[in-house]
Amino acid sequence: MLSKPARRDLKHNRTIEGKGYKREDGLWDIEVFLIDSKTYSFNNMHREYISAGEPLHDMALRLTLDDKRQIIDIEAEINASPYNICPQAVKNCQKLKGEYVVTGFNRKVIKALGGEKGCRHITDLLAYAGTIAYQTLWKEKTGGESESITLEEAKSIEKKFANSCFAFKKDGEVYNEYKEILIGKVKDN
DSSP, X not given: OOOOOOSOOOOEEXXXXXXXXXXXXXXXXXXXXXXXXXSSOEEETTTEEEOTTSEEEEEEEEEEEOTTOBEEEEEEEEEEOSSTTXXXXXXGGGGGTTOBOSTTHHHHHHHHHSGGGSOXXXXXXXXXXXXXHHHHHHHXXXXXXXXXXXXXXXXXXXXXXXXXXXXTOTTSHHHHHHHHHHHHHBOOO
């Protein structure tokens, strides 16, 4: 728990929610939602007036993936934004169809949608979607006793996690535990 803060007045609230679903057709849907709001009302040159609590940003993203984490479909929507032009920024998201949500995905997102090519908030949501996809498919790929993975998948997992945080420091206790699990799950080729 954080320490008791100084007296303060809330001005901005951001909520990000993400969910991962297994579809009945065997594909995966990863959804992320973002809502920004202010605690005060203010004038806006494109929307005229934004009331306290009304979304300044209201955005949604859905990635549909296969078991290999390839993007089969992508849908992004900007329902509220400070500028009228913002919803047009989502059209370039289609450039990500066919990409894989694996190590290096965020770099591909920035290349395709970074700067003037897209919306900063949507690129942020794509980073969240990548993490949620990994968390959603993790148990499917590594959880069951009979489950197996390819050597390529094991290397991708190791590359993603090695030295990615304190718990996964290379050759640390947790890292080595998972490394043994992965070695045991690699399919014999």
